[in-house]
Amino acid sequence: MVLSSLYMATLEILKYPDPRxxxxxxxxxxxxxxxxxxxxxxxxxxxxxxxxxxxxTQVGVDARIFVIDTAGEDE
Numbered sequence: 001m002v003l004s005s006l007y008m009a010t011l012e013i014l015k016y017p018d019p020r021x022x023x024x025x026x027x028x029x030x031x032x033x034x035x036x037x038x039x040x041x042x043x044x045x046x047x048x049x050x051x052x053x054x055x056x057t058q059v060g061v062d063a064r065i066f067v068i069d070t071a072g073e074d075e
Contacts, residue, residue, distance in 0.1 A: 010045045011059040025057050025064045035065070043067045 014021055028035060038061065046054040046067055056065040 009041060010048045011041050013045065013049060013054070013058055014060055020060055020062075021057060023057060023062050025055070025062050027064050035063075038063075039065060039067060043069075 038056065042054050042056065042059060042065070045059060046052070046069070052070070053066060053068040056063045
């Protein structure tokens, strides 16, 4: 798995029928600072899109990573 060392605050969310959405994501062997930066950018992207979950595949990264927010509106 190769992750870009620089992530911006929000990432582009891929839309169907982008073929990258059909790729099988690879396991994450080690949590690095780069992985943490990706997760932070994914969370910012999810909130900017008013979503409740986002997978790394949806932002063009072939890693088994996802973010989710299960809190209610008043939490």
